[in-house]
Amino acid sequence: MNTTTSKDPLDARDRPARLTVGVVGAGRVGPALAASLQLAGHRPVAVSGVSDASVRRAAALLPDVPLVTPAEVLARADLVLLTVPDDALPGLVEGLAETGAVRPGQLIVHTSGRYGTKVLDPARRAGALPLALHPAMTFTGSSVDVQRLAGCSFGVTAPVELRLAAEALVIEMGGEPEWIAEESRPLYHAALALGANHLVTLVAEAMELLTKAGVTAPDRMLGPLLGAALDNALRSGDAALTGPVARGDAGTVAAHIGELRAHAPEMVAGYIAMARATADRALAHGMLKAELAEDLLGVLADGGRTAGPGGTEGAGPGEAR
Numbered sequence: 001m002n003t004t005t006s007k008d009p010l011d012a013r014d015r016p017a018r019l020t021v022g023v024v025g026a027g028r029v030g031p032a033l034a035a036s037l038q039l040a041g042h043r044p045v046a047v048s049g050v051s052d053a054s055v056r057r058a059a060a061l062l063p064d065v066p067l068v069t070p071a072e073v074l075a076r077a078d079l080v081l082l083t084v085p086d087d088a089l090p091g092l093v094e095g096l097a098e099t100g101a102v103r104p105g106q107l108i109v110h111t112s113g114r115y116g117t118k119v120l121d122p123a124r125r126a127g128a129l130p131l132a133l134h135p136a137m138t139f140t141g142s143s144v145d146v147q148r149l150a151g152c153s154f155g156v157t158a159p160v161e162l163r164l165a166a167e168a169l170v171i172e173m174g175g176e177p178e179w180i181a182e183e184s185r186p187l188y189h190a191a192l193a194l195g196a197n198h199l200v201t202l203v204a205e206a207m208e209l210l211t212k213a214g215v216t217a218p219d220r221m222l223g224p225l226l227g228a229a230l231d232n233a234l235r236s237g238d239a240a241l242t243g244p245v246a247r248g249d250a251g252t253v254a255a256h257i258g259e260l261r262a263h264a265p266e267m268v269a270g271y272i273a274m275a276r277a278t279a280d281r282a283l284a285h286g287m288l289k290a291e292l293a294e295d296l297l298g299v300l301a302d303g304g305r306t307a308g309p310g311g312t313e314g315a316g317p318g319e320a321r
Contacts, residue, residue, distance in 0.1 A: 018041050018042055018043065019037075019042045019043070019077075019078040019079040019107070020042070020043050020044075020045045020076060020077045020078045020079070021034050021037050021038070021042050021043060021044045021045065021077055021078075021079045021080075021081065022044070022045060022046040022047065022048075022073035022074065022076055022077025022079070022080045022081065023044070023046070023047040023048065023058075023062075023073065023080075023081045023083060024048050024070045024073050024074075024080060024081065024082050024083065024084065024092070024096075025048065025049070025054075025082065025083040025084035025088075025092075026047050026048065026049030026054035026055070026057055026058040026067075026083075027049075027054065027057075027083055027084070027085075027141070028057070028139035028140065028141040028145070029083045029111050029135070029139050029145075030047070030081050030083030030111070031047065031057050031058050031060075031061035031062050031141075032061060032139060032141075032145035032146050032149070033081055033083070033111065033135070033149075033173060034047070034061070034062055034065075034081060035061045035062060035143075035146050036146050036149050036172075036173040036174060037079075037169070037172065037173060038062075039146070040172035040173065041172075042079070042172075044062050044065045045065065045066075045076045045077055046065065046066055046068050046072060046073040046076040046077055047062055047065050047066070047067055047068070047073065048067065048068060048069060048070045048072075048073050049067060053141070055067060057141050060142070060143070061142075061143060061146070070092070070096065070101070071096070071099060071101045074096060074101040074102060074103070074106070075101070077106075078106060078107060079106075079107040079109065079169075080106060080107065080108050080109065081109050081110075081111065082108065082109065082110040082111070083110075083111050086112045086113075086114045086115065089110055089112050089115060089119055090119055093108075093110075093119060093120055093122050093123055094122045096122075096123065097122035097123050097125065097126045098122070100126075102122075102123045102126040102127070102128045103126075103127065103128070104126070104127025104128070105127060105128075105129065106127070106128045106129065107128070107129045107131060107165075108120055108123045108128040108129065108130055108131070109130075109131045109132070109133050109169075110131075110132055110133075111132075111133060111134055111135065112132070112134060112189075113134040113136075113155060113185070113188065113189035113192060113193075114185060114186055114189045115132060115185055116132050116157035116180070116181075116182035116183075116185045117130040117131065117132050117157050117158060117159065117182065118182060119132075120132075129159075129162055129165075130158070130159070130162075131156075131157075131158045131162060131165070131166045131169070132155075132156065132157040132158065132180075132185070133154050133155075133156055133166060133169065133170060134154060134155040134156075134189075135149065135152050135153075135154050135173075135175060136152060136153045136154065136155060136178075136192055137149065137152045138196055149173050149174045149175055150174040151174065151175070151176060152174065152175045152176065153175065153176045153177075153178045154170045154173075154175045154176065154177055154178065155178055155180045155185070155188055155189075156170060156177045156178060156179055156180065157179070157180050157181070157182055157185060163179075201270075202274075203222065203226065205264075205267055205270070206218070206222060207219060207222060208264070209260075209263070209264060209267070210222070212263055212264070238281050238282070238284075238285045238287070239285070239287075241278065241281065241282050241285075241287055243278075244256070245275045245278040245279050245282065245288075245296065246278060246279075246282040246287050246288060247288070247292075248288050248289055248292025248293060248295070248296050249292075249296075250292070250295040250296040250298070250299045253275060253296060253299050253300070254299045256271065257271060257272065257299075257303060268303070272300050272303065275300055276297070276300050279293060279296055279297060279300070
């Protein structure tokens with residue numbers, strides 16, 4: 001019996017034939033995926049893009065590939081990557097199907113995390129083969145993105161009969177397929193957004209506060225700390241929680257909120273929300289003592305306007321206690 005895994009060479013029976021590839025929407029994702037497929041032996045033949053940035057990205061990552069209309073991309077390509085914003089995807093698919101641009105047997109692939117293959121139903125009814133291949137990666141729009149696809153997980157949704165083809169394409173791009181049920185796509189996407197998108201916000205805010213505190217190289221200071229925190233969290237989950245909230249240092253948390261009110265009031269709500277979520281997890285996992293949790297949650301409830309007992313400072317975020 002033939003089996004295909006991301007760790008074994010692809011059997012010839014599972015490897016898709018060399019395909020002509022088109023990209024509709026030359027944002028940060030599409031050109032990188034097409035360039036990766038090109039390295040695997042497929043041939044990009046057409047790309048569409050409107051903005052100056054899209055044109056530059058296409059020229060950099062897919063040199064000599066003509067810039068044409070979306071309909072012309074579909075006319076030229078066996079495999080079409082629809083790499084447009086989530087909200088634009090349903091209308092794009094419907095429009096392409098209604099105008100007769102979709103051909104029977106054509107692979108239509110979207111890269112949205114939010115949607116499975118149902119959004120491609122208009123193309124499916126026109127005879128297309130629908131795949132949802134979402135790379136769980138942040139993209140810059142530069143050549144470094146192609147390298148980052150090595151080992152990148154892809155959230156994959158596909159009809160049963162196309163699972164091997166979907167898996168093969170992901171592996172050819174250097175990725176690791178992770179199968180996501182159609183009904184689970186929104187939850188899957190929410191999880192990734194919660195982790196990756198909000199992480200950027202948290203890091204940017206931390207750097208801003210360090211700069212206000214007089215730190216000249218906040219990136220250098222945060223790099224080792226955040227790298228260790230991320231590694232510990234991925235290895236140990238909630239057991240990696242540390243800092244004043246997990247310890248129940250209500251006075252320190254109140255002091256933090258006071259400083260934020262004075263120097264960055266727009267960050268107070270976010271700090272309190274994350275502190276509450278951290279306290280809940282620490283309490284549920286037995287790391288935060290119930291008697292300390294009461295004082296801490298009281299501080300968070302009144303927005304840090306009253307300190308906990310003693311109001312003393314706790315250990316720093318990287319210090320054990």
